[in-house]
Amino acid sequence: MQADLFAQAKIARFVSLSCGTAAVALAAALGKPRADRVFTTYLGGKSRDAARILSLAGLAEGQGVRTLVLNDLGQFGEVWGVLASPRWAEVVEVIASMEPGEEQWRALASAPVPVCPVRRSAVWVALQAGSVMGKPVVVRDGRWKTHGYARLSPAAVKLGFTARLNPPTLASKVSVVARGLARCEVVASQRDARAVPVVVDGLTVVYLDPPYREGTGYEYNLSRSDVVELGTAWHVAGAKVLISESEPVVIGRGETHHKVSVQTDQRERPDRQEWLTVLEAPDA
Ligand SMILES: C[S@@+](CC[C@H](N)C(=O)[O-])C[C@H]1O[C@@H](n2cnc3c(N)ncnc32)[C@H](O)[C@@H]1O
Numbered sequence: 001m002q003a004d005l006f007a008q009a010k011i012a013r014f015v016s017l018s019c020g021t022a023a024v025a026l027a028a029a030l031g032k033p034r035a036d037r038v039f040t041t042y043l044g045g046k047s048r049d050a051a052r053i054l055s056l057a058g059l060a061e062g063q064g065v066r067t068l069v070l071n072d073l074g075q076f077g078e079v080w081g082v083l084a085s086p087r088w089a090e091v092v093e094v095i096a097s098m099e100p101g102e103e104q105w106r107a108l109a110s111a112p113v114p115v116c117p118v119r120r121s122a123v124w125v126a127l128q129a130g131s132v133m134g135k136p137v138v139v140r141d142g143r144w145k146t147h148g149y150a151r152l153s154p155a156a157v158k159l160g161f162t163a164r165l166n167p168p169t170l171a172s173k174v175s176v177v178a179r180g181l182a183r184c185e186v187v188a189s190q191r192d193a194r195a196v197p198v199v200v201d202g203l204t205v206v207y208l209d210p211p212y213r214e215g216t217g218y219e220y221n222l223s224r225s226d227v228v229e230l231g232t233a234w235h236v237a238g239a240k241v242l243i244s245e246s247e248p249v250v251i252g253r254g255e256t257h258h259k260v261s262v263q264t265d266q267r268e269r270p271d272r273q274e275w276l277t278v279l280e281a282p283d284a
Contacts, residue, residue, distance in 0.1 A: 011059070012202030015069040015239070016209075017193035017230065018222065022070050022080065023047040024207050024242075028054055030180045031062015037180070039173035040125060041134030041150075042076075043218070046209060046244065049260050049274060056258040057242050057278050059205065067185045069196070073220040074136055075124045077190025082121040084186035088178035094122035096171035101163040105130040105149050113139050125174060130165035138219040145219075193222060193230060200238040203281070206231075209244040224249070231255075231279060241279040249277040 016025040026037040027050035038047045046053060051061050070080040082091055098104050109127055114120040127137040127144060135147040150164040162169075189196065193208070208230060210222040222230075231241045231251050243249045248257035260274035 010063045010203065011065045011205055013067045013069060013199070013204040014065040015071075015196070015204065015206045015234070017071055017196055017206065018208060018210050019070045019072045019080065020074070020076050020209070021045045021047060022068075022076070023050045024053050024209070025065070025068055025070060026177070026180065027051060027061045028059055028063050028205070029065035029068055029184050031060075032176075032180060035173075036176045039170060039177055040129040041131070042128065043134045043136055044209070044211070045134065049244075052260055053242065053244065053276055056260065056276050057205075057240070065184050066202075067187060068181070069199075070186060070188045071191055071193060071196050073190060073192055074138060074218065075121075075128075075190075077188065078117060079121045079124060080181075080186065081188035081190075082117055083174070083178045084181045084188055087118050088181075089175075090118045091122045091125070092171045092175045092178070094119055095126055095167050095174060098126055098165070098167040100166050100168075102130075102149050102151060102165070104167075105165045109137075109144050109146050109149075111144075113142055113144055126165055126167070126170065129170050130163075136218055140219075192220075194226060198233055198237045200234070204234075204239040205242065206234040206239045207242045207244075212246045231277075235279045235282065238282055240281040240284065241277075243277040245275055245277065246273050248275050251277070251279060253279055255279045 011028060014025045014028055016022055021038050021042045023038055023046040030037060034047055054060055071077055108123050114123055130149050131137050131146060132148045132150045137144055137146045152161055210227050211218040228251050231243055235241050235253055256278050258276045260276050
């Protein structure tokens with residue numbers, strides 16, 4: 001069964017160096033409806049743009065991926081490792097045992113960061129799901145650092161929206177994504193993107209979605225020169241490289257630039273633009 005899946009897969013390795021929700025990698029690997037690939041809001045998450053990013057790069061949703069390399073220096077780097085392990089069901093159980101709403105969220109946020117990676121992942125997923133504007137929840141000095149709870153407005157409550165921390169729904173979304181991950185070999189890590197080993201075998205796609213140059217909100221960063229060096233190193237090794245930024249990224253290796261956001265408003269803010277820089281694999 002596993003061998004058949006590998007034989008059909010067109011992308012041998014999809015390497016997401018600052019993966020966050022891994023929206024683009026999972027779109028390529030799974031091709032499921034968007035709602036089945038993402039379980040939390042996340043600042044800068046690409047779930048809405050994933051299909052367009054793949055198509056601009058000459059790839060497709062559901063194309064299939066043999067090995068998914070998911071790395072992020074933030075908590076997602078750890079969470080993907082746990083969700084791709086046999087312990088994913090324990091994460092789902094811990095989330096399902098939580099109470100809905102703000103009081104539970106605040107209790108989790110003020111408690112020490114759990115030592116057990118399974119519990120830590122479950123608590124982080126719950127905190128992130130309730131985080132205001134999807135701002136990343138991070139660990140600092142053994143404590144959670146958050147930007148607050150995404151409280152519903154009275155109008156939203158009247159319209160029947162449920163609390164942002166809604167454990168039964170969250171647990172079932174996490175379970176759908178974790179089952180999807182089982183269709184690939186997953187190599188997850190929580191490293192600086194520059195420390196991820198450069199491994200290219202067969203069609204290798206590297207996706208780099210760093211914090212945007214003018215953006216704020218992440219605990220960690222990658223400078224423009226880091227991005228250019230990473231893109232160059234993976235390209236030299238034979239990979240196809242895709243870079244998301246709010247502007248075209250100049251690497252000087254024959255890259256092409258594509259506007260991802262479709263301009264509908266003349267007042268479009270430059271920092272809200274989405275560009276994709278594509279470096280085809282050298283032997284393509
Ligand atoms: C724009 S977000 C990526 C969003 C992702 N594409 C998605 O769809 O959810 C940028 C990510 O870069 C990560 N990051 C920042 N500096 C990093 C570094 N030096 N190495 C690895 N990841 C880093 C942040 O933790 C954050 O998750």
